[in-house]
Amino acid sequence: MNIEDIKTVGVAGTGSMGVGIMQVAAQAGFQVRAVDVSQAAWDRALKTITKSLERLLAKEKITEEELKATLSRISFSTDLESLKDVPFIFEAVFENLQVKKDLYEKLDAIAREDVVYASNTSSLSITEMAALVKHPGQFIGMHFFNPVPMMKLVEVIPALQTEKATTSLALEIAKKIGKTSITCKDTPGFVLNRLLVPYMLDAVRLLEQGVASRDDIDTAMKLGAGMPMGPFELMDFTGVEISLYVGDIFFEATKEPRFAPPGLLRNMVKAGYLGRKTGKGFYEYPAK
Numbered sequence: 001m002n003i004e005d006i007k008t009v010g011v012a013g014t015g016s017m018g019v020g021i022m023q024v025a026a027q028a029g030f031q032v033r034a035v036d037v038s039q040a041a042w043d044r045a046l047k048t049i050t051k052s053l054e055r056l057l058a059k060e061k062i063t064e065e066e067l068k069a070t071l072s073r074i075s076f077s078t079d080l081e082s083l084k085d086v087p088f089i090f091e092a093v094f095e096n097l098q099v100k101k102d103l104y105e106k107l108d109a110i111a112r113e114d115v116v117y118a119s120n121t122s123s124l125s126i127t128e129m130a131a132l133v134k135h136p137g138q139f140i141g142m143h144f145f146n147p148v149p150m151m152k153l154v155e156v157i158p159a160l161q162t163e164k165a166t167t168s169l170a171l172e173i174a175k176k177i178g179k180t181s182i183t184c185k186d187t188p189g190f191v192l193n194r195l196l197v198p199y200m201l202d203a204v205r206l207l208e209q210g211v212a213s214r215d216d217i218d219t220a221m222k223l224g225a226g227m228p229m230g231p232f233e234l235m236d237f238t239g240v241e242i243s244l245y246v247g248d249i250f251f252e253a254t255k256e257p258r259f260a261p262p263g264l265l266r267n268m269v270k271a272g273y274l275g276r277k278t279g280k281g282f283y284e285y286p287a288k
């Protein structure tokens, strides 16, 4: 299949990542068929996309016509059948192998024989997921970053079984939707999280050992390494529990001590100090 053959893409899961993938795909001119088990998730997604496009309009980055045309290219259903003639499907459902397995089983029963699946998983094995589908050669990882419309990077991760044509197609699609891609072997963390997760866990270890204060560690990385946020600001932003969850998964897969979450991080999650969304993480966020 060539990129010219792809006029419509599917997006399964309209949560934090699906919503961004829908937006950038529709802005690039693809018809987008979105599917979610939850109507409420779609209602939220539509509001998010509309607001995001309105911000671009206010900054004169898009015109009123482009805003309307983008929205008109996106349709939604809670019925997977709506993806039956779609050649390329992005998957962004819950990060749970069983949920993904069930979804691919249902998709395989209705999808085109030549369909390509691109999973947005952050921590599951692409090779293990490819082994679950009818045509493993047509399965690939495309790891976007949150928020998708802002973050330029996509990690493209071929599984052991992925055909070269599938990888080429994924790279072309990433380019068409305005992203810069890197390719990476199917290994825990791919490139970005393999470097970033131990970095954040090490910051917690420094704090735990009393080497430096939270503020000084954040200041060091912002002013000395040019990071836009310090590690504690970043963990509060992404959710403290995500660093724990991902660290545990990568440690389990690799047994490398650098992925082992420190006790302080585990206790913070037990205490419900999850970051911005709970009003307290490494920092406090008083309600406005």
Ligand SMILES: NC(=O)c1ccc[n+]([C@@H]2O[C@H](COP(=O)([O-])OP(=O)(O)OC[C@H]3O[C@@H](n4cnc5c(N)ncnc54)[C@H](O)[C@@H]3O)[C@@H](O)[C@H]2O)c1
Pocket (backbone or CB within 6 Å): 012, 013, 014, 015, 016, 017, 018, 035, 036, 037, 038, 041, 091, 092, 093, 094, 095, 096, 099, 103, 120, 121, 122, 123, 143, 144, 145, 146
């Ligand atoms: N959130 C991030 O920062 C981030 C970054 C990169 C990659 N990812 C990956 O993206 C994927 C989605 O993450 P998210 O943060 O958007 O999750 P989310 O919880 O925000 O959204 C998941 C959506 O999937 C829907 N869903 C669940 N089962 C479904 C099914 N069978 N069919 C259709 N829809 C279904 C849910 O209703 C929900 O709306 C995960 O694999 C995650 O690892 C997340």
